[in-house]
Amino acid sequence: DVKVTQSSRYLVKRTGEKVFLECVQDMDHENMFWYRQDPGLGLRLIYFSYDVKMKEKGDIPEGYSVSREKKERFSLILESASTNQTSMYLCASSLSKVSYEQYFGPGTRLTVT
């Protein structure tokens, strides 16, 4: 079974802190994604990556950056956390660009106070 793991299920940070959310997949997938999920807004794509050291902006990249130094790991970085970044963050991976299935991690619920 494909496994996508996220470093924390719950995280509380203060405004202005730098926040790292880590995601690891164990199936040698090429593609990795970061989404955030908010009530009434569904899932929105923040960033994605098709290969190591490659990244593409999604629909809402502002205030975020990403890093993919190894194929299995995709990190989401909040350079200076703000209260409007309080959300559920979901990582996903897929085998290739034409894969029909994305595998999601359990999510990290981030609260910025």
Added chain:
Amino acid sequence: DAKTTQPPSMDCAEGRAANLPCNHSTISGNEYVYWYRQIHSQGPQYIIHGLKNNETNEMASLIITEDRKSSTLILPHATLRDTAVYYCIVRANNAGNMLTFGGGTRLMVKP
């Protein structure tokens, strides 16, 4: 990606079939219909997808109308563990593998 319309919520009795509709009247010829679900406190999970033929797997069946403007996801014998939000997504396979999730249908399976 074509826009989809789903009812916000539905109820189903345990053991009965759950039929979840989705309208996608602007679907293009190269766009597939995907279904995912999200159980509370978990990430979304892929269920099934199809282009124009009906599809069945161990989780569900997907019925796509002949004009492809709507589809129905069928859970043949719903259990309490099927309580979740179900998302219908329309996407071309060359769309870079990105998914656009709408509001979905919140299915409540009741004993």
